Amino acid sequence: MTTARSQLISVNATPYYHCVSRCVRRSFLCGYDALTQTSYEHRRGWVENRLKQVAGVFCIDICAYAIMSNHYHVVLHINEARANQLSDLEVIERWLILHRPPVLIQRFVSGETSSETEQKACLAMIQSWRERLCSISWFMRLLNQFIAIEANREDDCTGHFWEGRFKSQALLDEKALAAAMAYVDLNPVRAGIADTPESSDFTSVKSRIQSIRKGEVTAPSLFPFAGHPRSEMPEGLPFCLSDYLELVDWTGRHLKENPSEYVQSRQPPILERLGFGTQIWLNTCTQIEKGPLIGTTIAIQFALPHLKRQRRIGLQIP
Missing domain, CATH: 1.10.287 (Helix Hairpins)
Incomplete structure (x- = not known):
C-alpha cells in the first residue's frame, strides 16, 4: 500500500526533501544499454535542463542532484516564503x-x-x-512528465516510463541534509562510473566546482551555501561551500575503501560541528534511502504530528 503524500511531505516538518525517480522499463533513462547496443547518454542533458527549468519557475530550490543510468536523485528545498511574496501577476x-x-x-x-x-x-x-509553485508533487510531475513524453517519442512507443510514484524522504535536520546531499553527489563515485566528485558528470557537485573555476559566486540554478547558522541568516544552505566540498571529497575517497578497516586521524571540521563520528558518517552515507524520514531521534519525534504519523520510522542518526 502506498503512503499518502501528506504523510511524507510537510513544510511544517522540514523544507528539505530527498527525491528519487526510477525507470520502469528495461531500457535506460541515460547511459549505454549493452543489450540493445543503444546509447541514451544525451538524455542526461534532457533531465538536467528540465530540472533547472522547472526550478526556475517553481519556488523550490535545487540543493543537490545526480542523474544516473536508470534513475535520478534530487535534494529539494521548499521556499514557501518566496511563493507568498509573489504578486498575483x-x-x-x-x-x-x-x-x-x-x-x-x-x-x-x-x-x-x-x-x-x-x-x-x-x-x-x-x-x-x-x-x-511550492509543491514537490507538482514539481516532480512536470519534470517527469516531460522526460517521459520525450523518451516515448524517441523510443516510438507508449506506456509508463517511470515507476508509479517518486520516492521522497524528509530531511529533518542539518545532519540529515548534509548526509543526503553527499549521498546524492557521490552516486557516480559509489557506482564506480566516476573516480572523483569533479569528474562526476551531471551532478550538482561538479556544477558547483565548475562555477568556482569560472569565478562565479554561486552555481546557476542551485541553492547557494549561506555558511554556518547564525542570527540574520541569509537564504541558503546552512553550511560553508568549502567545508561541504572537503566533506564530499573526503567521503568519496573512503567509500572506495572498507570503512571498517579505516582509522581516520583527521576528519573534516564540518563533521565535528555536526557531531558525526567518522564511522557513523560513512555508515549514514551508505544507508540514506532507508525509510521516509531521516534525522536524529528528537527531530523525527518533532516531525511526527506534522506528517500525521505516530511511529518513529526511518533512518535515525545518532
Missing part, C-alpha cells in the same frame, strides 16, 4: 511558462473581467497556482 507569469493560459486568466490579465464572480474565480485559480 508574478504567479500567473511563472505558471504560464509551463502551461497554456486559461481564457479566464487571459481576460484577467487584460483587465477584461467585469463581474465579481469572474474575479473570485481568477483569484481562486491564482491561489491554487501559488500553492502548486
